[in-house]
Amino acid sequence: MKSFLMLCWEQIGGYVGLVAYITAIFSVIYAIRNKIATWPWGIVSVVLFGKIFLDAKDPLNAGLQVLYYLPVSIYGWYIWLRGGPKHSDDLPVTTISTRARVAWVVGTVITALFVGAIEAHYKKSDLPYTDATTTVISIVAQYLQTRKKFENWVAWIVVDVIYAFWMFPKQHLLGLATLYVLFLIMAFQGAYQWRAIMSSHQVTLDTPKAA
Helix, strand or coil: CHHHHHHHHHHHHHHHHHHHHHHHHHHHHHHHHCCCCHHHHHHHHHHHHHHHHHHCHHHHHHHHHHHHHHHHHHHHHHHHHHHHCCCCCCCEEEEECCCHHHHHHHHHHHHHHEEEEEEEHHHCCHHHHHHHHHHHHHHHHHHHCCCCCHHHHHHHHHHHHHHHHHHHHHHCCCCHHHHHHHHHHHHHHHHHHHHHHHHHHHHHHHHCCCC
């Protein structure tokens, strides 16, 4: 019987997978700290995951990495750098409106159902709707992160819960499930830190200036 560490090593994808996940972890750490370094680390991770999926003969996920996550990471890097009033990585952390939240949720559900139906018909996936749901929510979360919207952490929490406690255990990928428990903890930390950043910014705005 293989040891748990050996199982994790195989499920992660060896050395390339290890570096891909390490760079992803660093990307999340910098995102939690609201630092622009999240994007270059994320870009390295995306490129490596693209290679992993390509080597695994999974062109759909490889294409998703190269055609969506890579461009949106470059876009996020640009927006964080140029989107603030000083054009110096000072884009404020904000929330989206209640109306926008409803629109995002409805759009995400409809898209996930549509993608899941396609996967069920063409890809013959074991968990087509679960896979589609995590993919679509991840896409939404990544975009919201580019705009420094607090809700991106809520979306990541949902994704990580599904991966860690349903999808990967169901697929007997306990090594990956354990890794996503770590990502889940980090997502909660990110939500806490960004909430504190918003509160601090609000206090600064409300503080009257000295005469």
